[in-house]
């Protein structure tokens with residue numbers, strides 16, 4: 001089974017929304033996805049098998065290009081638990097790392113989302129703080145952070161993600 005990870009295109013929108021509605025209902029919509037694509041076209045990735053969409057993920061970066069965000073990620077249920085979610089994290093980190101000014105990457109995650117938490121921990125993300133009612137009453141989120149050290153002065157024992165990994 002060859003899973004390809006590559007940049008998503010506008011033509012993928014319809015399939016992406018259909019998938020998002022299945023994996024995480026009421027979280028993503030076409031307008032949000034369009035905005036992400038306009039703002040960060042090089043930070044939206046899709047996972048495919050034989051040209052069939054089985055997952056996608058979005059990232060963004062702030063106006064100073066120092067803080068990256070992992071914004072959304074999903075994998076079709078039948079393909080979960082096979083490392084595809086991790087590859088989508090890796091693709092976004094690699095793309096964000098191309099911004100030389102990048103210093104940190106943030107992500108919000110529910111404390112009950114074990115697969116997200118495990119995948120993010122594998123890349124060195126650690127809890128920064130918890131925010132009550134982040135997405136509305138009762139919808140709390142943990143904010144996780146990954147420090148990114150400049151290549152030239154990386155402490156050797158730093159947990160910060162710094163490798164140039166291939167996708």
Ligand SMILES: CC(C)(COP(=O)(O)OP(=O)(O)OC[C@H]1O[C@@H](n2cnc3c(N)ncnc32)[C@H](O)[C@@H]1OP(=O)(O)O)[C@@H](O)C(=O)NCCC(=O)NCCS
Nearest residue numbers: 072073074075080081082083084085086114115116118119
């Ligand atoms: C979160 C999600 C994208 C992860 O994708 P995935 O392809 O299943 O992730 P991976 O296979 O790379 O696994 C990541 C880790 O989670 C673990 N994992 C996978 N499924 C799990 C489950 N049901 N329960 C607990 N851990 C699980 C894996 O073992 C792996 O941990 P490890 O590195 O310690 O072995 C996917 O589960 C998903 O689409 N969930 C629904 C949407 C969602 O919640 N998105 C995130 C918020 S935007």
